[in-house]
Amino acid sequence: MLLLTCPHCGVTAEETEFAPGGQAHLRRAGPGASDEEFEAYMFLRDNPAGPHLERWRHAYGCGKWFLAARCTVTLRVLGTYPAQTAAPPDDIRRAIAGGQA
């Protein structure tokens, strides 16, 4: 059972209180995008065996979306951070680097 901390309300709870939302930091292709770019946005996903950046929603809590770094092999949650970021913050990057070492 995963334990996640919601960065909005600060609650730490089991995964049944949250809803997973897939890969984080996807960037929607613009109106002039090629078919390939739109395909990548819509369908192609990183599917790593290791640290994965992903979206979660505190569905049975404050209801807010947030992002998490989690290892898909050990299921260790390496950290959570607000969804209003274009890239993982430094402390999450460090946790990922530390988790891999």
Place this chain on the structure above:
Amino acid sequence: MRKHHSAIALLREALSGHTGWPRAWASPLPRDRYRVIVVGAGGHGLATAYYLGRNHGITDVAVLEKGWLGGGNTGRNTTIIRSNYLQDPSAAIYEKSRELYEGLSQDLNYNVMFSPRGVMMLAQTEHEVRGYLRTERANYLQGVETRFISPAEVKKRVPIIRLDGPRYPVLGALWQARAGTARHDAVAWGYARACSAMGMHIIENCAVTGVRSEAGQVTGVETTRGPIGCDRLAIVVAGHSGRLAEMAGFRLPVESVALQALVSEPIKPCMDVVVMANTVHGYLSQSDKGEMVIGGGADGFNNYTQRGSWHHIEETVRALVETFPMLSRLKMLRQWGGIVDMTGDRSPIISPTPLGGCYINCGWGTGGFKAIPGSGWATAEMIAGDTPGPLAAPFGLDRFREGRFIDESVAAGVAH
């Protein structure tokens, strides 16, 4: 080394203490080069190799397996075989597969224990009733024999069922009489034995660590047992497809999640069909040993753990106890998980890849076991002809870019 299996052979061995049975498949050292390398000695990989030899005369083939043969999803599924899908391309390949299962024991000279006991998919909401009526009509047009049956017929076929459950009463069911189960390990072992008899190399404990290419054309693989060259490469590794694709330099529209199953203690025969309850997320059959084989839900997030989240077991068992109250006293013996490769439209990928000479067969998600023979048939045809044949063509990687989805989210919406 292969010994023909027959009643006379069995009798002869019975008289001599069963000491004369040879190994079912050889364990050779890898050569420097093969015409075709198949990565993954699960059902789909072995079937691909088998039909390359049987249908196309290509026997210079190696099947590489990082663990032991059939130890991935082939040994972890709930062995259900059915072909009652909605879309025409799905019906074609799943029905081909079901037909091949009917003759597979004779074809391989190996008893895969195919048991066409019938599969019943319960309709427990009005939406499901309408969905299955639509599937029934689609199946009729596709030549797949299915029938929507009444609650009374459900009860007649499955006496242990409770029709008026507290949340979801049984309103009918989609019934495929010629669907059923088979012995999953025997399917892998039978294909492996037949491949080995054709002179193919099955190399276990040999993990692929890299893909070699020259000028956009595959030339071989790096493995934990050294580099091996090839003209054609087939990646048939289910949940680990993303990792192999990364080695070969392309991305896939696939995410890997854990799907769980569990079995009960063995009990006397009480149910002789397969029952799937998709609304409440649980499906059930009784094995020849008497265990109730139970399949449940998949995790919602990517992972490679081969065990799955604990609360999904509770959801599955809760659903089953509602529909089958007598199961509430059963002890569960084992629980396990497999890593399934999910695509956006819940249909598989059988396709050439951006790397020349490299083909991929993946994306079977939660329902690959039923498709093993048809999938191997279609993949072998694609490799031998260097272009997808009629069975494989609709399942290309390009369908996502082109919007040609084969939407099976209803037929495959629940894990099965």
